[in-house]
Amino acid sequence: MDTAIVWFRRDLRLQDNPALDAAVRTHDRVICIYIFAPDEEKPWQPGAASLWWLHHSLKALDADLRRRGAKLEVFSAPTLPALRRLIKSSKAGAIYWNRLYEPAIRKRDDKIQADLEQHGISVNVSNAALLFEPWVPKTKQGGPFKVFTPFWRNVREQWQPRPPLRAPGTIRSARVSGSISIDQLNLLPTISWDAAFLRHWTPGERGAQRRVAAFLSRGLKSYKKGRDRPAENGTSSLSPHLHFGEIGPRQIAWRLHTNRSTDAEFYLRELGWREFSHHLLHHFPKTPDHNLNVSFDKFPWASRNAKGIRCWQRGKTGIPIVDAGMRQLWSIGWMHNRMRMLVASLLTKNLRQHWLEGARWFWDTLVDADLANNTQGWQWTAGSGADAAPYFRIFNPVLQGKRFDPQGVYVKRWVPELKRVPAKFIHSPWDDPKVSKRLAYPKPMIDLGESRAEALAAFKKMRNKSG
């Protein structure tokens, strides 16, 4: 009997899964496995919200596999020895997986591949996560892109949509010893803070398909404008599904490719930012922990403000739109992208806390925490990244609130203390002479104008030091 292993990682789907597809086509029997080894991803091992998602996504994948006559064999052990044991006991001659791009994982996977090949195992690695492998796009000089627009122009020209692979019908599998249940991984929180998560999300391939269908039929046609309005569900909300590979960008792009509208183009562009983030992480693997732009190594951050950081984390800054965003994050493990920019700007610029403080908090609390996107996003707002917002581009949360949440619907949804504040003052309740004193809502923790001026002064200092 010719047996192969399909090693699932963050490609938790059956449709358009190149590794699974190739294995099922080529071999008599296929063993589907998942190995939980978070230590191997240090220092960016999955956070609490990610683990919550992973639990449910693994359950969904296992159920889908069982419908096809297979199951997910789960292990919790260092990866290489676990694979070796399994290969030995199952007599598998081949292994298939889909590539991941985080520096620690890449390093580990290269080692595993070399080791297994040395032992005569056929190792087959595919791309299930990206439109392009991150090393493919090159500037005319042959280097990496550091600006989004030329990057996107370049890949957009080469891009050929292709129909996704079908999910396999039945999967003939083989018996395996030593596997454990998904529950035994203990991925769920011990204190149940996940009630709202369950209401908002359906992890797994079916949930992803339902979400993409809903977005394409409802959200896409007004995407360009709607995506900036946090009170409306104008974004796709596909980020966690994409992160765990419950759906791939090629599947989405395929469903969009006959749509020539500007809305479709703008949505595709967001997938392009995801590609760009992976491109950057590939070429600059130290950026999760270090400034891409080294002149920011001299930036005079304020000393660590534990109390301020805590207010920010808990949504108690006293600035309504920021608190709404942070509470949305805490409550459902996700935040609207424009709000991510606003809260990041407040932390890194007005509070002048290092962007890593924010990146780590997002890492633990987001269900879509993704090293490439998170790193790129934080360095972008901080000004230290590629194609970043210049440091002096400081968001004013009051103006942004008025512009994108004019009636305060979003604020009131997440900050109920402000329910009775009239729309006119919803983004700056301190300006309302009547109600602000009686509100059970904190005064703003900083003066927006003063802290802005201080941030600009700090920026000037950095330029003088490096100039």
Added chain:
DNA sequence: TGAAATGTTGGGGCG
């Protein structure tokens, strides 16, 4: 994928 400061223009009130 900014905001604030500064500059310019043009219409209307008014002496």
Added chain:
DNA sequence: ACGCCCCAACATTTC
């Protein structure tokens, strides 16, 4: 009718 001032409204510059 004219010049002057004020100040939106918009444009440009600066951070």
